[in-house]
Amino acid sequence: MGRSFASRVSHPRLKWVVLVFWLLLAAVSAPLAGALTDEQQNDVAAWLPSDAESTRALQLQTELGSDPDLIPAVVVYERSTGLTAEDTAAVEADVAAFGQLEALDGAVVGPLPAEDGQALQLIVPLNVGADGWEQIAPVVDDIRAEASDGPDGLAAYVTGPAGSAADSAEAFEGIDGTLLFAALGVVILILLFTYRSPVLWVLPIFSAVIALFVSQAVITLLARHADLTVNAQSASILTVLVVGAGTDYALLLVARYREELRLHTDRHEAMTEAVHRAGPAVLASGGTVVLGMLCLVVADMNSTAGLGPVAAIGVAVTLCVLMTLLPALLVICGRWVFWPVRPTFGSAEPSATGLWARVGARIAPRPRTTWVVTGALLLAACAGTLLLQPSGLTQAESFRGTPQSIEGDAVAARHFPAAAGNPVYVVTTADSAEEVAAATGATEGIASTRPPQVVGERALVEASLTDRFDSEAAYATIERLRAALDDAGDGAALVGGNTALNLDVQDASQRDNVVVIPLIMLVVLVVLGLLLRALVAPVILIATVVLSYGAALGLSALVFDWTLGVTATDSSFPLFVFVFLVALGIDYNIFLMTRVREEAVDHGTRRAALIGLAATGGVITSAGLVLAATFAVLGTLPLTFLTQLGIAVALGVLLDTIVVRSVLVTALTLDVGPRMWWPSRLARRPDEEVGAARDDVPVRSRSGASARS
Missing domain, CATH: 1.20.1640.10 (Multidrug efflux transporter AcrB transmembrane domain)
Structure with missing residues (x-):
C-alpha cells in the first residue's frame, strides 16, 4: 500500500x-x-432457481387462481386408544373456530378420519400475503392454542407447510x-x-x-x-x-x-x-x-x-x-x-524465538518428509467425505431437536397414507388437460388426482403422492411424472409443488457446485499469481487449499455422525463450505507468503520461509481461532444446515491455520526453494540451504529490524 x-x-x-x-x-x-430485517425476502421465490420447472409452474399457478402465497396448515389429532365421541365434538368445534380465522383462504377440509380410528386430520388453507414466512408464526400459534384445548388425552399437532414455516420463522427469530x-x-x-x-x-x-x-x-x-x-x-x-x-x-x-x-x-x-x-x-x-x-x-x-x-x-x-x-x-x-x-x-521481538520459530526449526532439516507425512494425513482425513451425503435434508433433518411440525408430521405418517398439504401441481394447456390428468394418475407413486381446473387457455391438475413429500421415493415419482409427460408429447406441462421444488433445488445446487467452485479457484489463482508475481507458488498454494477443504469435509462428516446423528447435508453445503474455507482461508496463504516473499529479497527463499513463519505464525493462529470461533457460533442455532456450516468452517479454519499454512506450506517452500517464485527474477537467485534450529532468525530485515532488535 x-x-x-x-x-x-x-x-x-x-x-x-x-x-x-x-x-x-x-x-x-x-x-x-x-431495518435490514424488514428488507429480507424469505418467500419461496427468493430462494429458488429462477428458471427451474417448479419455479415456472409456481408463477403460472397465480394465473389459474391457485395463489402461491397459500400455505396449508395440517392439524392432526391422535388418541392411541381410539377416538371418542367427545374427541370428535372437540375437533368439530375447532373446525368452526378455524373457519373464523382472518388468514383463512378457502374452506377448512375435514375432519378426515384415519382407517385405524386413532386420528383425525384437518387441512386449514392460510394466506397471510407475500411475507407469509414472517407472518405465519402468530397465526399457527393461535391454531395450536385452539387445537390443544381439547379433552385430556387427545394430542393435537399443527404441521404441514404452515407448521414448518412457523417453526422455521421462530428458529430465525x-x-x-x-x-x-x-x-x-x-x-x-x-x-x-x-x-x-x-x-x-x-x-x-x-x-x-x-x-x-x-x-x-x-x-x-x-x-x-x-x-x-x-x-x-x-x-x-x-x-x-x-x-x-x-x-x-x-x-x-x-x-x-x-x-x-x-x-x-x-x-x-x-x-x-x-x-x-x-x-x-x-x-x-x-x-x-x-x-x-x-x-x-x-x-x-x-x-x-x-x-x-x-x-x-x-x-x-x-x-x-x-x-x-x-x-x-x-x-x-x-x-x-x-x-x-x-x-x-x-525492545526484542518475541516472535523471533517464539513457538513458530521453534516449529520452523524442526521442519527445516527434513522439509520433504514433513510435507509428505502431513499431506498423507490430510488425504486420510479426506476419506471421511465418503460418509457425507449432500443430497438434501428431509424436513425432520432440517431442525435440530423436534419442533411440533416434525412431531405432527410423524404422527400423520403413522395414520394416513401420505402427508397432506403437499400436493403435486401440474400446469398445462386447456386442450391437453384431460390427457395430462390421465398420464399423471397413471404414474407410479401418484395416489390420486383431482379433476383439472381450467382457466382460459391453461389448466391445473392437482395430485397426491403415496410417499412422504420429502422422501427419495417422492423425488423419483416427480422424475417419472416429468418423463411420462414428455413421452406423451405434453412438453408444455410443468410439474410443481413442494416435492418438485425440493428436487429442483437439489439439481440447481449440484450444478452450482460444479460451476462456481472451479470459478472461485480460478479467481484465487489469478489473484495469487498477481500478488506473488509467480506461477509455481499459486499452483502449490491452491493445491494445499483443495487438500485442506477435502480434509475439513471429511472430518466434518465424522463430527456430524457422532454429534448430530445425521450425515446428510443440504445440497449447497459443499459450495458454501468451499466459499468460506477458500475465500477466507486464502487470507492465511497471503499473510504468510507475502511476508516470505518480502524477506526472500534479502535472505533467500528458504531462510525467508522460517522468518515468515516466525513472524506470522502467531497472528495467523490467533486469526484462525477468531474466525473458527465466530463460525462455531452458528452451531448454537436450531437449524441443521447452519450448524453443519459452522462446524465445518470452524474445523477447516483450525486445520488451515495450525497444520496447512504453518506446517505444510512452510515445508513445501523449504523443499521447493527459489523455484516457488518462477518465472520471476527471484526464482533465479542463489539460495542458501537452511540448517537446523536457528535462534538468530530475524523477524524483519528490510528496515534493519534485526540489527536494532
Missing part, C-alpha cells in the same frame, strides 16, 4: 478527521442497519442479535488471551461493530432501491463474516504495528510503516474474499446468488473501516493501549 495513504490515516491531525467521519457514518447507519452478541463474546475472550491486555481488544471490536452497522446499512439501501436479494440466511452469515474477517484483519495490522513500535520512537511513523507493509496483504486478502463471494452471482439458486453481493459488500466495507479507522484509533490511544506489555523502542 502506498506510503502516502499510510501516512494520512495515521497523521497527527487527520487521524481525528478519520475518527469523526466513521462515528458520523455509524450514527447515520444505525437506523438503516436495524432474534437470530441477528443472538449471533452478534455470541460472536462478539467469543472474539473478546480470544483477543483477551491473544493480547493479554484488558484494553486493546476494545479497538478491533469497536471497528468491527462499526463495519457491521455500515455494511448492513448499505445492504438495506440496495435491497430497497436496487432489488438486492437478502434473506435470513445471508443476513446471519453477514454478521459472522464481518465480525470474524474484521477481527482477522485487525490482528494482522496490530501485530505489524506492535512490531514497528519496537523500531520507531514515534508511533505515527510506526503506524505508517505498519500500514505500508501489512496493507497490501490485507487488501489482497480482502479483495480475494470479495471476488470469491461475487463468483456466487452465477449460481442458479437465488439464495446462493444473493449471498454473493451481501457478503462482498460486508467484506469491502470491513476493509475500508479496518484500514482507516483502526489505525487512527491505535495512534490516538498511543502505546499505553498495549498495557501491561507495552512495545518499547529497541
Whole structure:
C-alpha cells in the first residue's frame, strides 16, 4: 500500500478527521442497519432457481387462481386408544373456530378420519400475503392454542407447510442479535488471551461493530432501491463474516504495528510503516474474499446468488473501516493501549524465538518428509467425505431437536397414507388437460388426482403422492411424472409443488457446485499469481487449499455422525463450505507468503520461509481461532444446515491455520526453494540451504529490524 495513504490515516491531525467521519457514518447507519430485517425476502421465490420447472409452474399457478402465497396448515389429532365421541365434538368445534380465522383462504377440509380410528386430520388453507414466512408464526400459534384445548388425552399437532414455516420463522427469530452478541463474546475472550491486555481488544471490536452497522446499512439501501436479494440466511452469515474477517484483519495490522513500535520512537511513523507493509496483504486478502463471494452471482439458486453481493459488500466495507479507522484509533490511544506489555523502542521481538520459530526449526532439516507425512494425513482425513451425503435434508433433518411440525408430521405418517398439504401441481394447456390428468394418475407413486381446473387457455391438475413429500421415493415419482409427460408429447406441462421444488433445488445446487467452485479457484489463482508475481507458488498454494477443504469435509462428516446423528447435508453445503474455507482461508496463504516473499529479497527463499513463519505464525493462529470461533457460533442455532456450516468452517479454519499454512506450506517452500517464485527474477537467485534450529532468525530485515532488535 502506498506510503502516502499510510501516512494520512495515521497523521497527527487527520487521524481525528478519520475518527469523526466513521462515528458520523455509524450514527447515520444505525437506523438503516436495524431495518435490514424488514428488507429480507424469505418467500419461496427468493430462494429458488429462477428458471427451474417448479419455479415456472409456481408463477403460472397465480394465473389459474391457485395463489402461491397459500400455505396449508395440517392439524392432526391422535388418541392411541381410539377416538371418542367427545374427541370428535372437540375437533368439530375447532373446525368452526378455524373457519373464523382472518388468514383463512378457502374452506377448512375435514375432519378426515384415519382407517385405524386413532386420528383425525384437518387441512386449514392460510394466506397471510407475500411475507407469509414472517407472518405465519402468530397465526399457527393461535391454531395450536385452539387445537390443544381439547379433552385430556387427545394430542393435537399443527404441521404441514404452515407448521414448518412457523417453526422455521421462530428458529430465525432474534437470530441477528443472538449471533452478534455470541460472536462478539467469543472474539473478546480470544483477543483477551491473544493480547493479554484488558484494553486493546476494545479497538478491533469497536471497528468491527462499526463495519457491521455500515455494511448492513448499505445492504438495506440496495435491497430497497436496487432489488438486492437478502434473506435470513445471508443476513446471519453477514454478521459472522464481518465480525470474524474484521477481527482477522485487525490482528494482522496490530501485530505489524506492535512490531514497528519496537523500531520507531514515534508511533505515527510506526503506524505508517505498519500500514505500508501489512496493507497490501490485507487488501489482497480482502479483495480475494470479495471476488470469491461475487463468483456466487452465477449460481442458479437465488439464495446462493444473493449471498454473493451481501457478503462482498460486508467484506469491502470491513476493509475500508479496518484500514482507516483502526489505525487512527491505535495512534490516538498511543502505546499505553498495549498495557501491561507495552512495545518499547529497541525492545526484542518475541516472535523471533517464539513457538513458530521453534516449529520452523524442526521442519527445516527434513522439509520433504514433513510435507509428505502431513499431506498423507490430510488425504486420510479426506476419506471421511465418503460418509457425507449432500443430497438434501428431509424436513425432520432440517431442525435440530423436534419442533411440533416434525412431531405432527410423524404422527400423520403413522395414520394416513401420505402427508397432506403437499400436493403435486401440474400446469398445462386447456386442450391437453384431460390427457395430462390421465398420464399423471397413471404414474407410479401418484395416489390420486383431482379433476383439472381450467382457466382460459391453461389448466391445473392437482395430485397426491403415496410417499412422504420429502422422501427419495417422492423425488423419483416427480422424475417419472416429468418423463411420462414428455413421452406423451405434453412438453408444455410443468410439474410443481413442494416435492418438485425440493428436487429442483437439489439439481440447481449440484450444478452450482460444479460451476462456481472451479470459478472461485480460478479467481484465487489469478489473484495469487498477481500478488506473488509467480506461477509455481499459486499452483502449490491452491493445491494445499483443495487438500485442506477435502480434509475439513471429511472430518466434518465424522463430527456430524457422532454429534448430530445425521450425515446428510443440504445440497449447497459443499459450495458454501468451499466459499468460506477458500475465500477466507486464502487470507492465511497471503499473510504468510507475502511476508516470505518480502524477506526472500534479502535472505533467500528458504531462510525467508522460517522468518515468515516466525513472524506470522502467531497472528495467523490467533486469526484462525477468531474466525473458527465466530463460525462455531452458528452451531448454537436450531437449524441443521447452519450448524453443519459452522462446524465445518470452524474445523477447516483450525486445520488451515495450525497444520496447512504453518506446517505444510512452510515445508513445501523449504523443499521447493527459489523455484516457488518462477518465472520471476527471484526464482533465479542463489539460495542458501537452511540448517537446523536457528535462534538468530530475524523477524524483519528490510528496515534493519534485526540489527536494532
